[in-house]
Structures are given as structure tokens and as C-alpha cells.
Amino acid sequence: MSKLGRLNRGETNIDFLKWWKIGLAVSALLVVVSLGSLLTRGLNLGIDFKGGVSWEVSAPDVTVDETRAALDSVGEGSAKIQIVGTDIIRVQGPESTPEHTIAVTKTLAELANTDPSNVSFSTVGASWGGDVTKSAIRALIFFFIAILIYLSFRLELRMAVAALVAVFHDVLISVGAYSVFQFEVTPGTVIAFLTILGYSIYDTIVVDDKILENERLVGQSGRLTYGQMTSLSMNQVLLRSINTTVVSLLPVIALLVVGAGIMGAVTLEEFSIALTVGLLAGAYSSIFVAAPILVWLKEHQSKFKVIRERLQSQGVDVTHASARVDLLGVDAGSPAISAGSTKTSRDSADGSAPMAAPTGVIPPRPRKNQRKR
Amino acid sequence: MRRLRGFGSLLAIVVIAGASLIYTLVAGNKPLLGLDLQGGVSVVLKPVQQVDNDTIDQAITIIRQRIDAIGVAEPEITRQGNNILIQIPGVKDKERALELVGQTAELQFRPVLANVPIDPQEATTTTSGNPATPTTTVAPDASTTSTTIDPTKTVGGLPLDVCSAGLSAEEINAGGQAVLPQCQDGLLVGSYAVGPVALTGSALETARANLADSGQWTVSPTFKSGDDGIGGFNAIAGQCFTKGSTCPTGQLAIVLDGRVLSAPSINSQSFKADQIEISGSFNERTAKDLATALKYGALPVEFEQQQAQVVSATLGKDALHAGLIAGLVGLIAVSIYMMAFYRVLGLFAVLKLGVEAALLWSIISWLGANNGLALTLAGITGIIVSIGVSLDSNVVYYEHLKEDINHGRSIRSATDKSFVSAFSTIVKADVASLIGAALLWWLTVGPVRGFAFYLGLSTALDLLTSWAYMRPVVKLATRSKFLLTRPWLLGLPAEKVQERGMAKSSNRPNAEVSQ
Numbered sequence: 001m002s003k004l005g006r007l008n009r010g011e012t013n014i015d016f017l018k019w020w021k022i023g024l025a026v027s028a029l030l031v032v033v034s035l036g037s038l039l040t041r042g043l044n045l046g047i048d049f050k051g052g053v054s055w056e057v058s059a060p061d062v063t064v065d066e067t068r069a070a071l072d073s074v075g076e077g078s079a080k081i082q083i084v085g086t087d088i089i090r091v092q093g094p095e096s097t098p099e100h101t102i103a104v105t106k107t108l109a110e111l112a113n114t115d116p117s118n119v120s121f122s123t124v125g126a127s128w129g130g131d132v133t134k135s136a137i138r139a140l141i142f143f144f145i146a147i148l149i150y151l152s153f154r155l156e157l158r159m160a161v162a163a164l165v166a167v168f169h170d171v172l173i174s175v176g177a178y179s180v181f182q183f184e185v186t187p188g189t190v191i192a193f194l195t196i197l198g199y200s201i202y203d204t205i206v207v208d209d210k211i212l213e214n215e216r217l218v219g220q221s222g223r224l225t226y227g228q229m230t231s232l233s234m235n236q237v238l239l240r241s242i243n244t245t246v247v248s249l250l251p252v253i254a255l256l257v258v259g260a261g262i263m264g265a266v267t268l269e270e271f272s273i274a275l276t277v278g279l280l281a282g283a284y285s286s287i288f289v290a291a292p293i294l295v296w297l298k299e300h301q302s303k304f305k306v307i308r309e310r311l312q313s314q315g316v317d318v319t320h321a322s323a324r325v326d327l328l329g330v331d332a333g334s335p336a337i338s339a340g341s342t343k344t345s346r347d348s349a350d351g352s353a354p355m356a357a358p359t360g361v362i363p364p365r366p367r368k369n370q371r372k373r
Numbered sequence: 374m375r376r377l378r379g380f381g382s383l384l385a386i387v388v389i390a391g392a393s394l395i396y397t398l399v400a401g402n403k404p405l406l407g408l409d410l411q412g413g414v415s416v417v418l419k420p421v422q423q424v425d426n427d428t429i430d431q432a433i434t435i436i437r438q439r440i441d442a443i444g445v446a447e448p449e450i451t452r453q454g455n456n457i458l459i460q461i462p463g464v465k466d467k468e469r470a471l472e473l474v475g476q477t478a479e480l481q482f483r484p485v486l487a488n489v490p491i492d493p494q495e496a497t498t499t500t501s502g503n504p505a506t507p508t509t510t511v512a513p514d515a516s517t518t519s520t521t522i523d524p525t526k527t528v529g530g531l532p533l534d535v536c537s538a539g540l541s542a543e544e545i546n547a548g549g550q551a552v553l554p555q556c557q558d559g560l561l562v563g564s565y566a567v568g569p570v571a572l573t574g575s576a577l578e579t580a581r582a583n584l585a586d587s588g589q590w591t592v593s594p595t596f597k598s599g600d601d602g603i604g605g606f607n608a609i610a611g612q613c614f615t616k617g618s619t620c621p622t623g624q625l626a627i628v629l630d631g632r633v634l635s636a637p638s639i640n641s642q643s644f645k646a647d648q649i650e651i652s653g654s655f656n657e658r659t660a661k662d663l664a665t666a667l668k669y670g671a672l673p674v675e676f677e678q679q680q681a682q683v684v685s686a687t688l689g690k691d692a693l694h695a696g697l698i699a700g701l702v703g704l705i706a707v708s709i710y711m712m713a714f715y716r717v718l719g720l721f722a723v724l725k726l727g728v729e730a731a732l733l734w735s736i737i738s739w740l741g742a743n744n745g746l747a748l749t750l751a752g753i754t755g756i757i758v759s760i761g762v763s764l765d766s767n768v769v770y771y772e773h774l775k776e777d778i779n780h781g782r783s784i785r786s787a788t789d790k791s792f793v794s795a796f797s798t799i800v801k802a803d804v805a806s807l808i809g810a811a812l813l814w815w816l817t818v819g820p821v822r823g824f825a826f827y828l829g830l831s832t833a834l835d836l837l838t839s840w841a842y843m844r845p846v847v848k849l850a851t852r853s854k855f856l857l858t859r860p861w862l863l864g865l866p867a868e869k870v871q872e873r874g875m876a877k878s879s880n881r882p883n884a885e886v887s888q
Contacts (some may be wrong), residue, residue, distance in 0.1 A: 048680075056688060088688070101470055117467065120412075122682035129457075131679070132821075139816035146808050154801050172647065191751055191824045195758055198809040198828070200800045202762070206769060209798040239879040246710060247768065248761025255757060259699030267692055269410070271754045349707075371406030373559065 007239050015320050016231035016239070016291070023288030027169060034176020043179050046186040049133065051095050051126030055104060056266070057119040059112035060087040067091065070111045074103045084266045095126065136190050140197070147201060155208050157299040163204040166290035170200045170281040177277045188270035196278030203244065210237045211294070225311060226304040227291040227295040234287060245283035252276055386838065389543050389729045393735035405741030405825065406462070407749030410693040412686030413462035414470045418676035420455055420501070428805045432676070433457060435478045435630050438471065450744050453822075456679065457616070460747070467683045475678055478630040479547075480574030483567035483611055484620035485636050486550065490563050509516035522709035531564050540631040553626070555633040565633045568619055571609035574670025576602045578646075582660035585652075590660035592635075592651040594667050596644075603646035613639040629666050703757060707764060715771050715864035717856060721846050722767035728842055729763060729834045736830065744865070751824040759831035762806065764843020767837045769802075770795040783868050784860060788851045792844050799839050804834045831885055 006012050047054050059067075064081045067089055071077055079093040091108065101123060132235040144164055174196055179187055211233045215226075224232070252275045260269030298304050307370035408415055418436075420429070425519040434449050440448040440461060449460040464470045523645035536556035545551055547570045555563035580594040596603040637651045704726070711719035733756065740746040773795040778785035810829030814822055850856055850863060853861070860867050 022423070057685070058687060098471065100467075118685045118687050119817070120685045120688050122680070122684075122832060123678070124681075125677060125679045127419075131419075133805065133819075135817045136821065139813050139821075141770055143809055143812050146812060147805060150805060150808060156802075187821070188754075191821050193752070194809070194813055194821065195755075195824075195828070198806045199758075199761075201805045201809070202765070205802045205805055206765075206798055209801060213794065236776060237772070242767045243714065243768045243772075245760070247707045247764040249794040250706040251700065251757045251760045254703030254706060255696075255699045257699075257703045257753070258696040263691070263695035263698060267750050268695055268754070271751075273752075275758065340450075345828050359559060 001149065007242075012233075012235045012238055014235055016234045016287070017227050017320055020165050020292040020295075023190060023284075024292055026286070027173075027289055029259055030176065031169065033180065034172050037176055037179040041179055041182065043175070044184050046184045047092050047122075048128065048187050049126050049185065053093050053096060053101055053104075053121060053122040053123045055091045055108055055119055056084075056088055057108050057112045058087055059089045059108075059114075062111055063087060064089075067108075067111060070107055070135060071104065076104055080302075081141075085260070085269070086263075091286045095123065098123075105318070129266045132187055133188065136194065139194070140156050151201075151208075155205070155212060158301075159204075159208045159212070159294055162290045162294035162297060163201055163208065165293050166204055166285040167197055169285050169289050170196050170278060173281050174274060174278045178274070183273055184270070187269055189274045192271050192274030192278060195275060199248065199279060200282035200285060202297060203282050204252050204290045205239065206240065206244075207234070207237055207286050207291065208294070213293075223311075224323050225308045226298040230291055230295050234291060238287075240257045241283060241287060245279065250278065252279060254356075312343070348372070374674070378847045380849065382841040383528075383849070386728060388780040390731040394731040396733045397421050397738045402735075402738035404737045404748040406689075406693065407747035407752070408460055408462040408682075408689070409684055409750045410689045410748070411462055412684050412689040413460065414464050414467050415461070415680075415682040415684075415731050416459045416471065416474055417675070417679040417681075418457045418459065418474065419679045419778035421675040424455065424672070424674045427665050428669050428672065428674050429455060429457065431665050432478070432674050436474050438630065439473045439476075439630075446515075451748070454818065457676070462613075469579060471681055471683070475676060477673050477675050478669075479673060480577070480666065481547065481626075481628040482572040482609060483551075483553075483570055483626045483628055484609060484618075485622045485626050486566040486568055487652075488563060488565045488624065488636065488735040491561055522864070530563065531637065533564060536561050536632075539881070545628075545631040551635050553628060563627050563633065563636075565636060567628070567633075571625075572605045574667070575672060576605050577667055577671035578602070580667035582655075582657070582664040584652075584657075590655035590657055592655065592660050592663045592667070594649055594651070594664075596646045597869060598646055603644065607643040610639045610644060611642055613749045614642050618756075627663070627667070627668060627670075634666050635663055661883060681798050687864075692750055693753075695838045696750060696757075700753070704760065707760060709875045711764060711767070715767075717850055718767070718771055718863050718865070720855060721843070721850065722764055722771075723843050724846075725767065725838050726760065729831065729838050732834055732838075733831060743863060746826075747823075748827075749886050751821070752827040755824045755827035755876075756831055759828060759835070762803075762832060763835045763838075766799045766803075766835055767794075767843060769798055770839075770843060772863065774847075778860075778866050778868060784851050784857060784863075792847070797841065800836065803832050803836050 005199045064083060067081050069077075071079060071081070071091065076091065076093050079091050081092075082090045089108070089112070091104070093104070101121060105116050105119045105121055109121050112118070133143075144167075148160045148164060151163055171193055171335075174193060178189065179315055211230055214233045214236075216222055216228055252272055256269050256272035260266070260272055308357055382465055420432075429452060433452065436457065436459060437448065437450055437669050440450070440459070449458075449462075451458045451460075459474050460829050461470055464553055466504050487880050517636065531552055535554045536559050545553070549569050551567055551735070552560050553565050553567055555565060576596055578595040578597045580592060585591050596606050609620070609625060613623050614625045620639075622638075624636045624638050627634045635651065635653070637653065655663070671783050708719075708723045708726075713719070715722065736747055737746075770792060773791040774784075778784055782790065807829055810825045810832060813825035814829065817825070856862055
């Protein structure tokens with residue numbers, strides 16, 4: 001409870017410097033697994049990418065074997081037959097003539113004991129999937145460029161680079177999950193992957209904005225390394241990250257469980273699996289990928305390198321997160337600055353960080369946008 | 374009155390949302406469902422060869438005429454680059470629809486055997502006819518009275534609804550005689566008995582519309598050289614000029630997809646390939662239309678069916694149903710979560726979703742009724758995803774608020790302060806989403822576009838409601854004495870200033886001040 005309470009007040013003191021190492025190792029492992037699976041197993045591409053015909057009909061009580069037997073008469077005995085959702089028979093075959101397509105449609109209608117107009121089918125030319133993929137990749141490249149420019153402008157170049165690496169990581173892992181589990185890739189999946197981009201960027205921006213705010217306040221005062229400051233920022237936005245992920249995931253999980261699982265809507269399943277994987281990856285990567293990369297990039301910047309080296313020479317432990325610093329208190333001119341305290345254990349830090357205790361006085365914010373009261 | 378400053382936007386947004394929702398309900402506007410939700414046929418056609426814009430537009434016109442012929446309510450035919458996307462919701466005869474859109478239209482030159490001009494006023498009757506027979510309602514030019522065409526009546530050997538119903542390949546009968554209609558704005562204005570096809574559009578090189586010095590619009594086709602081009606044209610022109618038995622009227626009909634576009638009289642024995650002029654009662658539009666049709670005829674575009682999708686009405690309905698139920702369950706789940714976490718502020722966040730939903734529903738319905746923009750399953754997914762985006766704005770703000778209060782600010786002063794920094798974060802994040810949505814919309818095809826549109830729309834709405842609704846409503850809450858003395862109702866920590874006071878409620882037994 002008390003931990004939750006601290007989380008609720010943004011007062012956790014998790015040593016992200018330590019967790020980032022673990023996080024990066026996990027990410028590296030996942031990326032390697034994803035790449036390995038993509039190279040060896042590849043993706044299970046739906047007919048939208050290979051070309052072909054797919055039929056769907058709601059047919060309760062009809063088995064795959066019965067369907068195969070019935071389709072043998074129209075020469076589709078070797079087609080791929082699945083039961084998707086709860087009672088939908090899906091048949092997928094290679095490209096063929098319209099007459100043949102109609103013949104199969106009629107056979108399926110007979111089998112399902114329904115009217116041919118209740119059979120859905122879709123035929124796809126082999127080049128269509130290529131067009132969709134090509135346009136998606138083109139959109140992706142432009143998206144990366146636009147976001148890079150936008151974030152460099154609104155935040156800063158290093159943050160933009162770190163954010164894009166995180167996005168790339170998310171997409172790679174999501175696609176990797178599709179390869180590992182051999183889920184079918186459909187246009188719906190592509191849409192979901194594209195959503196992941198937006199979501200991951202969104203999450204990273206919120207985190208970066210906080211870091212930027214803290215950097216202005218304390219990063220230049222030289223009492224913390226960039227990494228320590230970032231770890232602190234992470235602690236401050238942790239609850240937000242968790243809450244955001246929960247509120248984004250709940251509707252998507254509802255899609256997956258209620259829409260796809262219970263009610264058997266196939267298209268929803270396609271969307272929601274990719275979205276669930278992507279949302280989780282996005283939340284994870286804004287904390288465990290984008291942030292450490294940003295720290296790594298920043299600590300190579302001379303300004304922050306100097307701070308780090310100076311702190312190191314003072315015998316300050318820079319490999320761990322510092323004790324909690326009340327950033328606002330620092331600026332309020334509190335004399336008791338000992339952020340460089342070598343105490344690193346979370347517990348001791350929490351209780352005894354000698355930071356500006358609230359004195360009942362509102363510390364003046366260093367911002368200029370104060371309204372007149 | 375000063376107390377109420379800054380709340381105008383709250384009033385405005387609530388009134389706008391309420392009014393637009395009421396308007397939508399009263400006007401009976403409903404979102405137009407995409408065919409993945411209501412069943413129908415969707416086809417993507419890709420031209421086999423390189424073509425220019427005019428040719429594609431002409432092909433779209435032809436396809437539209439053909440789809441109108443099978444009597445479908447709202448076919449949607451759009452261009453995406455050089456591809457043509459045809460969506461026919463709720464069509465009954467799906468196979469015929471598929472067959473019709475893919476055929477290549479041919480431009481023909483056919484000698485006119487006889488012609489009967491038809492007065493469109495006379496051909497239409499203003500009585501509604503037998504209600505049991507299908508009727509096609511057309512509005513002749515700009516006249517306000519709508520007229521009804523009785524398809525059982527024939528004029529000049531053609532059924533009156535031929536312009537909307539079209540002709541089959543047998544009726545067009547390229548190898549022999551046929552009776553073909555001339556149409557104007559969907560009305561039958563002439564009937565032509567024509568002979569076998571003398572020449573096809575492939576004899577043409579190009580065509581253009583000219584404005585002569587006299588102020589008359591003319592059309593100049595240019596033929597190819599050789600027997601397949603100008604030679605063939607001169608052969609039939611000669612027959613018409615002499616008004617021989619094959620061309621007794623001296624007129625040569627230009628036919629595209631079974632419709633007579635023009636039937637100029639031939640007034641010379643032979644022509645040079647690039648010095649032919651069709652003159653008559655053209656205006657700028659009709660002249661350009663004919664030139665475009667001739668150009669199209671010169672290089673009729675062949676289409677390859679890239680993708681065809683036939684969705685049964687039942688499967689579509691099931692998907693819609695599942696999407697809505699899942700959306701509702703998700704909504705209830707996040708509402709409970711938000712209210713458990715942020716109490717009254719959480720309730721405001723859920724109400725913000727309500728304001729957004731009212732606006733979104735109105736906009737989608739309006740676009741569906743006026744622009745034919747359909748809501749697809751991909752779009753619904755985009756909207757469900759945006760629930761998270763919208764609530765995130767609240768989370769960002771509320772967390773900022775909590776942090777500021779923890780740093781010793783009073784709830785009231787933190788309300789304004791935090792909004793400034795939180796809104797700056799929200800704008801950055803939302804703009805990044807908008808950039809993504811816009812790029813997806815511009816650069817992709819098919820279902821991705823629908824998704825991008827709705828994601829972009831709801832993100833823009835989030836920006837609007839965050840500023841116009843969330844800011845004042847939270848301010849309002851923090852003005853309430855009742856809530857201020859019970860900060861746990863707001864899901865906020867106790868103000869540090871009052872930490873020895875009553876505000877340190879029993880709600881947080883562990884809220885020892887740790888710093």
C-alpha cells in the first residue's frame with residue numbers, strides 16, 4: 001500500500017539506471033529473436049499479400065473435413081480451410097477465374113445451408129498486397145522524416161532520434177511476434193502496426209517533455225548526471241505511463257476478448273492482437289529503450305560529460321540513481337543540497353533525502369508564465 | 374461576472390456538442406456504414422497501361438453509368454492515384470456488378486440508318502405511374518419538379534429508362550444493326566437506328582475542343598494515318614456523304630459504351646487526318662466532354678481487377694455488432710478505472726469522452742449524409758483506439774496537478790499552472806499523432822485511409838475538448854469549497870499548506886510526508 005501510495009504521489013525512487021541495463025538486455029534479446037524468426041520463418045502473409053481468393057461463410061456445425069469433401073467436387077480440395085471466430089468457415093485458394101469463384105461460393109452456400117448472398121468472398125490480385133505494402137512503407141518513411149523534424153523542433157534532435165529508435169524497436173518486436181506465433185498478416189494488421197507508431201511516439205513525447213522540463217531546472221546546475229536526472233523524471237511520470245497504458249489497453253483488450261473471442265468477429269481479432277502487442281511494446285520502450293538511448297546520446301554531449309566527470313571525481317556514485325531530489329526545492333534555494341549523496345538504497349533515500357521539505361511556502365516556480373492573481 | 378471568466382469555452386463546447394447531436398438526431402442523419410459493415414461489393418481496378426487523368430475520369434464516368442444501371446443506392450467511385458476504387462454497398466446481384474465494372478468500354482463509329490429526336494419533356498410523365506413497377510426518379514437539369522419515368526413506355530424503339538438502365542452487349546450488337554439512345558443528363562433525348570460498327574476508337578490519335586473565331590465551340594478529332602486510321606474513316610465518310618444505302622441519313626454516330634454521343638452529318642467526300650471538325654450546337658462543356666470521350670476512345674483503358682471483395686450482409690452486421698459491444702465494454706472498463714483513480718476528476722474525463730462522442734457522431738453522420746464518407750470497421754477501430762488517446766490527455770493533466778500539489782502548491786493555483794505545462798505536452802503528442810494520421814491518409818490506399826481519417830479526427834477533437842472542456846471543468850471543480858476540503862474526492866493529494874489540517878483525510882493513512 002505504501003508503495004502504491006508513493007507511486008500515486010510520483011514519489012517512487014526506482015533506480016532506472018539499473019533497470020535500463022536489464023531492459024536493454026531484454027530488448028536486445030527480443031530484437032534478436034524477432035529478426036531470427038523473420039529471417040528463418042518469415043511472416044504468415046494473408047491472401048491480401050499473395051493474391052488469391054478467400055471465402056467466408058457462417059456455418060455452424062460444419063467441420064473442416066466436411067468442407068474439404070464438398071469442395072473437392074469443385075477442385076478446391078487442397079484449399080486452406082479454417083474455422084475462424086466461433087462458426088465461420090474460411091476457405092483460401094489461389095487466384096482463379098470468376099466462374100470458378102462463383103462455383104465455390106455456391107458449393108459453400110449449399111454446405112452451410114444458406115443463400116449464396118450470405119457467402120462473403122474476396123479476390124486479390126498478386127500485385128495488390130505489394131501496392132498496399134509499398135504505400136505503407138512509403139508512408140512510414142515520410143512519417144519518420146516528419147516526426148524527426150517535428151520533434152527536433154519541439155523537443156530536440158537527440159530526443160527525436162531516441163524516440164524513433166524506440167518506435168523502430170516496437171514495430172520490429174510486434175512484427176517479430178507475428179512471425180514467432182505465425183499469426184496471419186492482413187491489411188488490418190498493417191493498420192495496427194501503423195497505430196503502434198503513433199502510440200509509441202505519443203508515449204515517448206510525454207516522457208521526453210518531462211525530462212526536458214527537469215533538464216532546464218537541474219540538469220545545468222550540475223548536481224546530477226543526465227542519467228540520474230532522467231531516472232528521476234521516469235519516477236515522476238511512472239504513474240502516468242502506467243495509467244495511460246491501462247486506459248489504452250482496456251478498450252483494445254475488450255476488442256480482443258469480447259469482440260474477437262466471445263463474439264467471433266475475425267477482423268477485430270486481426271486488429272486487436274497487433275494493437276495489444278504494440279501498445280505493450282510502446283509503453284515499455286518509452287521507458288526502457290527511448291530513455292537510455294537518450295541518456296547515452298546526451299552523456300556524450302560535452303556539457304553533460306563534464307558534469308558526469310566532475311561528479312565522478314568528487315567520489316559520487318554515478319552508476320546508480322541518486323536519492324530523490326525535489327527539483328522545485330532546489331530552485332527554491334534550499335540550502336540542503338546533497339543530491340550527490342552516495343546513499344543509493346531506495347528505502348533510505350525515501351525517508352531521509354534531505355530535500356526541501358515543504359515549508360508551507362509555495363516555492364516560486366522558475367517559469368515566466370505566472371498569471372497575476 | 375469575473376468569476377465566470379474562462380468558462381465561456383465550456384459553455385460553448387457543451388452547447389455545440391448538444392446542439393449538433395440534437396440536430397443530427399432530428400435530421401435523422403446516421404453514419405453511413407462501409408460495406409464491410411453492411412455488406413456489398415468493393416472492387417479496386419488498376420489500369421493495365423499508362424493513362425492520363427482525363428482518361429481515368431472518363432472511365433469513372435462510364436463505370437458510374439453502368440453501376441447506375443443496376444439500380445444501386447449509393448455507389449461510391451473514387452480515384453486513388455491511378456487506381457479506381459468502387460464501392461457498392463448493399464447490392465443484390467453481386468456477380469453482375471463485378472462483371473459490369475471490369476469491362477472495357479469501346480468507342481464506335483456507326484452509320485446512322487434513321488433517327489428519332491425525342492423531346493425530354495414529352496418523354497417523361499409527371500404522374501408516378503404504377504407503384505408496383507420499379508421507377509427511376511430523375512431531375513431534369515435544374516427544374517424543381519422531379520419527374521418520373523415509366524420504364525414500360527417506349528419511345529423511338531427504346532424503353533424510357535434506357536439512359537439509366539443501360540444496354541447489354543447483345544443490344545449494342547456491334548456486328549449488325551441496333552437502336553441506341555442519346556442521353557443528356559440522364560434523360561433520353563434521341564433514338565438512333567445504326568448500322569454495324571465501321572470503325573473503332575483505335576483509329577483515333579487524339580481529339581481536342583476548340584473555340585472558333587465565330588465564338589462557336591467545335592471538336593477536332595485527329596485520326597491515325599493509314600488504312601486503320603484516316604483510311605477507314607474516309608471509307609465510311611464517303612458512304613455517308615453520298616447517302617448510300619448503308620448510310621441513308623448521311624450522319625455518322627459516335628457511340629461510347631452503347632450511348633450515342635454525337636451524330637454529325639458528313640459534308641465532304643474525304644478528309645485529311647488532322648483537319649476534321651465537328652461543329653454544331655456545342656457549348657464549352659459539351660465540346661470538351663466529346664473531345665474527352667474521343668480521346669478515351671483512342672486509347673480505351675483496360676483494367677485489371679486488383680482486388681474484389683464481396684461481403685455478405687450478415688457477416689458485416691455481425692462485425693458491426695461485435696465492434697460496438699466490444700467498444701462499449703471497453704468504455705465501461707476505462708470509465709471504472711478512471712473514476713476509481715481520479716474520482717470526480719475521473720468522472721469529468723469520462724464526460725469529456727461523452728462530449729467528444731457527441732461531436733464525433735454528429736461529424737461522422739454529417740459526412741456520411743453529405744460527402745458519402747462511410748464508417749468502416751477500420752474506422753471504428755481507430756475510434757476505439759482514440760479513447761485511450763483522449764483519456765491520456767486527462768491523465769497527463771491530473772498527474773501534473775498531483776505533482777504540483779505535492780510540491781506545495783495549493784490546489785487552486787496548481788489548476789492553472791499545471792494546465793499550461795500539461796497542455797503543452799498534450800499539444801506536442803497530439804500533433805505528432807495528427808502528422809502520422811495525415812501522412813497515412815495521403816500516402817496509403819484502401820482501409821488504411823479510413824482508419825487514418827478517424828484517428829486524425831478524434832485526435833483533433835481531443836485537442837479541442839482538452840482546451841475547451843477539460844481546462845474550465847477542472848477549474849470549476851477546484852473552486853468548489855466542498856471538493857476543496859475533500860481533495861480525496863478529486864483524487865488529489867492533500868494540500869501541503871494544510872497538512873496538519875482536516876484535509877489530511879483518513880483516506881491516506883500512509884501519506885506521511887516523506888520529503
